[in-house]
Amino acid sequence: MEARRVSANPRPSCVRRVLARKRPRPEASANSARKLQRREISALPCRAFSASTTRERFRNIQLQEEFDTHDPKEMGSLLPYLMKRSEIIEIVGASDIIFALSQSGVCAAFSRVSNQRICFLNGRPDEVIRSLFYNKNNDSLITVSVYGSENFSALRCRTTRIEYIRRGKPDAGFPLFETESLKWPGFVEFDDVNGKVLTYSAQDSTYKVFDLKNYTLLYTISDKNVQEIKISPGIMLLIYSRKKGCIPLDILSIEDGKRLKSFKHLLHRNKKVDFIEQFNEKLLIKQEGENLQILDVRNFQSIEVSRSEFVTPSAFIFLYEMQLFLTFRSRSVSVWNFRGELVTSFEDHMLWHPDCNTNSIYITSNQDLIISYCKADPNDPSSEENACSINISEILTGKCLAKIKAGNLNKQMMSKFQSTPSEALGDITALYYDEEREEIYTGNRQGLVHVWSN
Template sequence: MEGRRISASPRPCSGRRVWANKKRPRLDGYVNTFSKLLRREISSKPCFSISNAHEKFRNMRLVEEYDSHDPKGHCPVALPFLMKRTKVIEIVAACDIVFALAQSGVCAAFDRERSKRICFVNVSPDEVIRSLFYNKNNDSLITVSVYASDKFSSLKCRSTRIECEDILHLFSTLFISYVRFLILMYFFHKCFRYIRRGKPDAGFALFESESLKWPGFVEFDDVNGKVLTYSAQDSIYKVFDLKNYTMLYSISDKHVHEIKISPGILLLIFNRASGHIPLKILSIEDGTVLKTFKHLLHRNKKVDFIEQFNEKLLVKQENENLQILDVRSSELMEVCRTEFMTPSAFIFLYENQLFLTFRNRTVAVWNFRGELVTSFEDHLLWHPDCNTNNIYITSDQELIISYCKAESDDQWMEGNAGSINISNILTGKCLAKINASNGSPKVDSSQMRSTVSEALEDITALFYDEERNEIYTGNRQGLIHVWSN
């Protein structure tokens, strides 16, 4: 769902800008079991419209529970704090594998087909995984980690294939000679070391030439298929291709304050000058300069944010109106500061030409004329600070799935069960919800540690698998729960 920036800072940034990704391509060429073929043929994903989304989610029940904690010490870690039970902060699912990252830095992989834990993704005893990214271009998991041997000062990236490709697909797309056949057999022998086979150490390092120490960072942008890195040591930004990780070009300018990624372009924000801020727009494909301009600012007032979406530039200063500038026509419009207050995070919906704002547990949808499009009913977020790991936008950008306060709660109280709400982004209508009253498990509750009510308490991460039509949640105890119909 997102373009993600992972900083080398020991403290995550408070504000986040997230892109809702393009639709993930179906992996029909790689299916290799009957169950996957059957699910592909009868999948509800293509035929469910917004009008009957309620039917898709209304029978969601608690069906499985996994534990990301390793009480028996099978995880290859040596640092004492990695052995502690901590909350789940991130969930990623792909190819029927669910990855759950705990705040301690331990990441566990679970197989949904066999309903069991496969392995821990950590490959070094002193590795602390900071974040996960699924690269749909090659079905691989990218882990971003820090290491005790490096005093946790520098980010290291690693790519590991989730599973081997279907040999029947390769045979159907290649003219196989005997020599090629032997090569393929060797290739598949090596494939047994992928994550599905319980061998996460088969991955390879990425961006080894880059010094990603604080304030350096790496940002993965799925919409454009690019990776942006910043080496603070030499003040150089580099853009890589997400398909093969080759470097495309670099940007070396010590006056660049920040770079924002938008579909097709990069926005370079330079250090603020007196009364204005210099800006430059580059083509994200080759770094060609498309436009250079200055935007006037109110003196002595801090800039709350500068965001770019296609040709629209959004600028907000403290206690000032929101400015929306069309960089092509230079047309400027303003939205009153009492109508548009600075949000804690954005989600841009590029297909709908809209954007979501998050502020004080509420979500709103705006267009680029500065008009409020949607206010959500019964969608008060549980967490006061916007955590996009608790929010999922479907690939068609029609639904938002969030962890919310239960409707009956008069005020937020820690320890109470919340609800998982599914709402229509364009209308704000709540289409379905999973709460303690309608989320009873399909299986004997004795097989699980948690009751439904307990599973809905303190949810710290949420992910929706559109292929399987399953919702995965993680909580403060390090438990992962599967909700399915």
């Protein structure tokens, strides 16, 4: 669902930027018909129908399957560190396969056809997998790993077709970007929206852009003064080293790297920059203790949002279809537009994880729903202390349309599972929604993966 950057540094950055996946553009005729429909038909009945179907879709959802990423017999060749049971940090669904990555670095693949584990993806005893990316362009899974033989300091990428994994042959893949030195502070970023891969080699201060379809090199950016690159649909923002009173910025075409615009943005002296983010023609800039600035780079008109209204968030999610963005701070989520207006504050949507763990949040491809692991509403007298739930909420209205909570689950013990439904719901560390199968996949601190469906 997102552009994912993986760094060689084990410490995450303080502000995470997540890019929600963009839907394929409809044909022009269909787009015109949609505009006419929107003009002639009130949006309220459509929204009411959508809300009712969403409630029905999640109304009787129950625990259906359980998978375990920990198997001492199958993991006997791995390093002792990898053999420890650890929590699930990432889940990816591809066709009928569920991929689950544990904190220790073990990745397991499970079949929803046979409901059995297919294989582990760790190809070497000292391989620690750091992240996963499903490449829809060629139906393959990319793993990003570090190796003990390299002191776990350099990223190594590998692509394997889903068909090979389905056959239990994870070794049939091949390595990517072998010529790149991706040691800290190097990184690799997969951009599903533009179909590109961005790598950074700190050794020679070089950024490279590859085609995500066939991994061919498109162009190179070599400049020691470039401090950061932000990717948006069709463009890249180059942020250079700060100078006295300003920061130089370049906007490049994502396709060929050609410079589209160069300018300098004035800054308050002696105040650190909290963040600079690019979304199409809009530039979001926030300095410590100052107002948020929303700059239109086409005409350089600026909108300011009071620092008391907009507090620096811990993470962003940009919604391309809706022309909105989500901000995460502490356990709360808010929706903003690019006029600096607060669009939505979610009802009954206190996130369980205080660190804004976006691995336990899913945005649907239509960008109309957010599915999150939440704490119970403290104002609800019927809720138990520390109760938890999976909430399905509408992004435009903030309304909670459906909720999976312990009180609605089948209380009967299921002997084939290690966890009861309530236990499976009680300690979720990763969440994924398979929109084709209409199933929710969750992982917990014990390394177990659970399937929830209607």
